[in-house]
Amino acid sequence: MTCLQTSCVPVTRRWTGVTRRRADRVTARRDNTHAPGDDRDRVRDASDIVDVVGEHLSLRQKGREYLGVCPFHDDHKPSMYVVPDKQIFHCFSCGAGGDVFTFIQKYHSMDFVEALKFLAERAGIELTPRKRAPGGEGAGGEPGGEGEVSRGELAEACAFADGFFRAILRHPEHGAPARAVAERRGLTGEIAERFGIGAAPDRWDGLLMAIEKKGLPRRPFIAAGLLKQREGGDGCYDALRNRLIFPIRDQLGRAIAFGGRRINDEEEPKYLNSPESALFNKSATLYGLDLAARNFTKQKDRKRLIVVEGYTDAIACHRGGFDTAVATLGTALTAQHARVLRRYPDVSVILLFDGDEAGRRAADRAVEVFFAEPIDVRVATMTVAGGAKDPDELLAQADGRARFEAVLENAEEVLAWRFAQFREELSSRGVNGRAVLVERYLQRLSELGLGTLDPIRRKFVLEQLATITGLSWTDLTRLSPAGRKPKQRAEARLAEERALAAGSSTEPKPTSRRQTPAGGVVGALMAFPSLSGSLTPADVRVLGEAEAGATLAQVREVVLGLIDAGTPPELGRVLPGLEATSAQSSATSAARAVERAAEGDASRARAFFADCLRRLHADAAARARAEGEPADPLERLAELRAGGVSGGGGAGANGGAGVVRRAAYPRVADDGSR
Ligand SMILES: [Zn+2]
Incomplete structure (x- = not known):
């Protein structure tokens, strides 16, 4: 081995200004964004990553890890690993990765505090109330008056309106007309409760007064489309009036928008939905998915999700015992819906359409959306339902349940269905x-x-x-013109990783093309934290100065900060110090790449680590040569005039190149053992 490895200077706090400040910054950042570290730890300890991820998508056990279809990139094959003993997830295809907080943040587009609250609630943990520093800077301060309405504010506004509408439905006077409609349509009792049905009173200022009474700001309600601003004036009025209210929920069961059905038949339109907002994307939302997802995890053998066309149909299905029904919200099925459904690869999706021409066209479009999806999709039409035009009507009949089941049983695999249509077209x-x-x-x-x-x-x-x-x-x-470009990349990466992992000699394999020596060193330190004990001050210096992308640089800073503070820089400790989920992903990828290459063998990891360090030193030396060691500008000028700059280093000497320049080693050794 080289003298780099034998000169094992233990890592202590004694070096240094540079890393010392780094450590301070890391600590400061963590306190700032992630507030009570205590809460964070308690919540993480109570949130096993396999359970949490498993509640969002299907996982299959594979050895000591779990594998699922990654929700963060377009793919059909499982490429996301969940690692219980490290409490991390990592997608080897798109590189997404991190801890349980990262997953929740990315999956639900939440910020860290939202994710913390979400997981705390899930685990039944009460968080320490946060003090809000007046005028406090950084991510901790919540915007007060002006500026954009945050997702959190939108969610609070929707939650408030949700409570208000439900209270109105129960109100003896204001709720009476809506209750009459609800009763006629069978939307009472347990089913009304399950779907959170409410009512908007027949006045212009019902919700508005409730908001004023509570002293809440109007802006989030306006942004959520619940209040409208008077034209030319400064007043507001209720957007939903005299309507039966159907809250539209996200997968977590939080109200994100509202649908209102008219109470008076003269009023137009019949249904009125909230406009889209930062919380509500109509083309990606499936009404009832929060309930359905909970229910089909209970189904043992054949999990199925029934997709119907309107929310009253979805509710009718649930009432009839088909409690895994969801509805699109006045749009055709979109690729975004398909993406949502892809999270449940073991679920068979049944698209239910009316038997008429419009239903056929809708089914045609659905076939296009789902054609290349890895989901089992079937098409059912109401034509076999014996005259009933929708599930609501059918399930209201005496033998409705059995006949509805028959409709579902008759569902045809989406391609077979399309081919049947095609056969008909051809025959003519x-x-x-x-x-x-x-x-x-x-x-x-x-x-x-x-x-x-x-x-x-x-x-x-x-x-x-x-x-x-x-x-x-x-x-x-x-x-058939076979264009097979998009997924090749993922497969190439997989092959690359496999090749990496397959190396059986102790001679380190080169890292993948994308991994720089700095990435290799940082990754090795996080995967095998004890390696930090063999770092020399010179190693730390070249690592700190090596070229690295923006996210890797953040990871490196946290790693060096921990080392400098005498803490082993293992991945689980590094992740909390990183603010951006992109940096968390980068850290996870770097650590996993090394782990896979080493296959748990410490001596292989050491060899790999040493090799990356050598490359770092070689690059540093090449850079120094190219720049002419003495960095004094006057000397450098003189050198330039004399034409004495060596041509050897130059452009090729960036840290990204995967080539190890062996010729540079002796120089590095001199450097390292100084
Ligand atoms: Zn992915």
């Missing part, structure tokens, strides 16, 4: 017309991602087409 054409139709259809399928389907599904599609069209399978393969 002549030979030439058929050829054109087949070609056009193949074109469309390849636009939808035929080329990127997994081979089994792709084969299925082509076989089906061969049967329908009478063309040979090879003809079809030739005809």
Whole structure:
């Protein structure tokens, strides 16, 4: 080994101004954003990452880790690992990673404090009340008066309105008309409670007065579309008046928007929804998903999610015992919906459409949305329901439940359904017309991602087409333009990681192309914290000065801060010191890459670590040569005039290149053992 490794200077606080200040900054940042560290620890200890992630997506155990489909990038294959003994998650495809807080922050687009509250509530932990420093800077201070309305403020406004609408429905006088409508439609008792049904009073200032009485700011209510500003004036009025209210909830069951159904038949429109806001994205929201997701985890064998067209249909399904129904909100199914549904890969999705022409077109669109998705999607139509036009009507009948079950049973796999349609279209054409139709259809399928389907599904599609069209399978393969670019990257990375992990000699394999020596060293320190004991002051200096991307630089700062404070820089300790989820992901990726390469073998990790350090020193030396060691500007000028700058280093000497320049080693050794 080199003298770098043998000269093991223990890491202590004694070096240094630079890292000392670094440690201070790290501590300060942590106190600032993550407030009571105590709360953070208590909540983390009570939130096992496998449980928490498992509540959001399906995980499969694989050895000592768990594997699931990553919700943070478009993919069909499981690429996200959850590691119980380290309490982290990491996607080897998109690089997302971190601890349980990172996951919640990213998944629900929350800031750290929101995520802390969310997990505390889940674990039944009461948080220390936070003191708000008046005029306090940094992430801790909540905006008061002007400026943009935060997601938190929107959520509070919606929660307040939710409570108000429910109270009105119970009100003897103001709730009476809405109660009558609710009763007619069977929206009473337990089912009304489950869906949180409420009422908006028949006046312009019902909600407004409640807001004023509480002394709440109006801005969040305006931003949430609950209050409207009078044109030209400075007053406000209720956006929802004299309507039966259906709160629209996110997956956590928090109200994020409201739908209002008219009480008077003369009023238009029949349904009125909240506008979109920072909380509410109509094209990604499925009404009832909070309830359905809870319910289908209870289903043992065949988990199914029923997607219907309106929220009253969804409620009717739940009332009829089909409590895994959700509804789109007045939009067709979108790719964003598909993305939400992809979180449940073991769930079979049944799209239920009316049997009419509009329903058929909606189903057609759905097929396009789901064509390349890895989800089991089936299409059911009400045509087999014997005259009933929607689930509400059908389930109200005496044998409605059994017949509805039959409708669901008759659901056809989405491709098979589409092929049946296609067969019909073909049968009405002549030979030439058929050829054109087949070609056009193949074109469309390849636009939808035929080329990127997994081979089994792709084969299925082509076989089906061969049967329908009478063309040979090879003809079809030739005809179908196979564009298979998008997912290749992920697979290339996977292969890269596998290759990394497969190395069996103690000779360190080169790190992946993307990992710089600095990333390797930082990653190794987090994965095998005891390595920090072998760092020399010179190592720390070159590490601190090495080129690194913005996020890796943040990670490095925290790592060096911990080392300087005499704390082993293990990943679990580094993550809380990082503010941005991107930096947390970067830290996790760096640590995992080393872990995989070393396969738990400490001697391999050491060899890898030493190699990265050598490269760091080599790069530093090359840089120094290129710059001409003495950094004094006058001397440098003189040197330039004399033309004495060595040409060897130059542009190639950045830290990113994965090539180890062995020629530089002796120089580094001199440097390191100084
Ligand atoms: Zn991912």
